[in-house]
Structure formats: C-alpha cells, structure tokens
Amino acid sequence: MEIERKFLVKQLPDQLEQYQCKIIEQGYLSHNPTLRIRKSNENYLLTYKSKFGIGQDENRTAKVENEVEVPLNEESFLHLKAKTDNHMIVKKRYLIPLEEGLTAELDIFKEQLEGLRLVEVEFASEEAANRFVPPVWFGKDVSLDRRYTNGYLSTVDSYNF
Template identity: 45%
Template sequence: MSKEIERKFLVATLPDLSSAQKAVVRQGYLTAPDDSTELRLRQKNEAFFLTLKGGGGLVRVEREAQITEEQFETFWPETEGRRVEKERYTGRLPDGLMFELDIFSGDLASLRLVEVEFDSEEDAAAFVPPDWFGADVTEDKRYKNKTMATEGIPF
C-alpha cells in the first residue's frame, strides 16, 4: 500500500522561489465532499493524473496513475463546482527536504500553503519548520484541497 506522510503549513512569508520549479496545476474532485476517500483528477503542466487518497491528517493512503489528456477531459466536466487552481513551486529546504508551495488562484487567490513529505512519522514529528512557514494545518480538514474546492478559504 502506498502511503504519504506529509505535514502542511500556512505560509507566513514567501521565500525566494528563483531556484524552485514551477508547475501550473488544476485539479477537480470526482467524489463528494463528505466521502472519506477522494478521487481526484489533476493536470500538472502537460501531464494528467487520476489519484485516490484515503484517510486524512499526517499519514494517508495514496495511489496515482498517469492518464491521457483524452481520459482527463472525459471526466473533467464531472468535477464542476469541486475544483482548485494553483501554481506549485517545488524546491529544497536547507536540510535537504523537498517542499511544495502552492499559490492558489481563483476563489482561493489569497491562500498559500506549503507541504513537506517525510519517510517516517518520526521524521515528520522531529521536523523544525523554517521561519517562512506559518501555522501547522496538517490535521485541520478545512485546509484539504477537496474541502477548499467546495467550501472556499477556511479563514
């Protein structure tokens, strides 16, 4: 079983992103907001994915498959009203860990979140975030992309 161990934070101040890789992302959810499992379509630049995520919080089940643009476009209309658009910047922290910083657009335009993935729950617990990270929202379900896609910014 594939697992994702990640912590999510608000962004207090934007870091220097000049060495980060940028991707334009649009994603939509095929499952209803109250489903415990989410089924998501994602376009990241010119690549297309179908992702299943289960559970919530620090450790989640995650399975992902790359799909064709035609397959993506077949199901995309079913995500109407459950979509998120953002720019994702991927970079490295001084300790070598990778971060993914999302700058949202559309209805979520004022929101910025950063995620860091870990190899173990112990590594996640020991992580000391840099100064530009804000509040830890890992366990706050209001900051799940699926929730924000239907309910908006959780401020």
C-alpha cells in the first residue's frame, strides 16, 4: 500500500546538489487502474496502482493506493514505451532526508512540464500522514488534486495551471 502526500514547492532547498538524484522517465499504459512504466537511472519498472478495496474517506488528507512493482529489462521498457502514445514525463528526482526517518522526493520536471516542481512524502500509515508538518520550503498541499498526479500530467502539453 502507498500512502503519500504531495505539495507544490515554494522554494528549492539550499545545496540541492548534495542529495542523491535520479533521472526519471515514465509513461502510462492505463489510468484506471494505473499501469505505469518507469526508467529511473538504469532501473526499469512496471507499476500497477489501484484503489481496489480502499474505502472512500472524505476526511482523508493523503493519497492511498495499492501498489505493485515488477522489474523490467530495457528491451521490455522500450517495447512498452512505444505504447504510451508519447505521453511520457521526464524529471529529476532528489531524495532529501526529513525528520522522523522520512524522505522528501523532490521532482523537477523537464520538457513539456518545465517549471513544475513537486515534492512527495510517503508514510507508513494515514495517521503519520495526517500528523506530518511540512518543512517551510514546501508549498500548497495538492495531495488530492488530480491535476498533479503523474498520470494526468503525462497527458498535458504544458504546465499552465
């Protein structure tokens, strides 16, 4: 299960280059349920995400989904990439340690989404997600705004909202 909160970025943290960085390219084969391919540096994954069995909760502040990841090889990734109708996202992801053993995953988008910066934090429980106090460099909470899901972002021609 994946429990995460997502925020816009008010300002980039200082000395960003000191943090581990990944170059990510990902695309979507299906949006409901989500079927995604991802290249992260030289690792390739197929990810299935679904809300199956997760009840609706109007008081929920975090995005909650079932998630399964399966490794791919480069050949399989490229084969599936051709089926994404060029709906690919390219971004740099910085892994920034936070208090309580949490990690901020700061995404700086490239190409058609240039200018968009989002940060996600994953949690062990919804209670932990609800207690989370974001650092000052985090901006508006967009966890439940579907316009900021990577699946939706893969379908837009530019970041203009």
